[in-house]
Amino acid sequence: MRYWLFKSEPSTWGWQDQLAKGDAGEEWDGVRNYQARNFMREMAVGDRGFFYHSQSEKAVVGTVEVIATAHPDSKSDDPRWECVDIKAVASAKTPVTLDTIKSDPRLADMVLVKNSRLSVQPVTADEWRIICDMAGLSG
DNA sequence: GCCAACGTTGGC
């Protein structure tokens, strides 16, 4: 199983929106970046990910699971763009802020720190465990 | 609200 991070502006699509979809989940649509799309193509059903709020909140707020592999983005007429479907798994008991992540040397190599603009990114197993611990989640 | 970083586009 691999681990990922999905970034969204809470004003556009937030954790509450994702939670409201329940086990049915939702397309992670709207990605218009090749790197991010390519990561989604690598995802398998059952992979886990963090749900990260950018902009005002800047924190990991929950975990999600991939429930469908990459398919054409239904919100785009351009066949280049694809997306996976994800469902909410657990809410962070304590959101893990970007400040917290940046202040932990074990997380200094996270893509989130090094390439803050990439909206879909891989997370290592070590990073996954560390942040789950911080969030009060078993992972 | 600003600006740096980065990705994409399009002219050559």
Next chain:
DNA sequence: GCCAACGTTGGC
């Protein structure tokens, strides 16, 4: 195929 111009993102 290069590179300048432009648009977008996201942290501050």
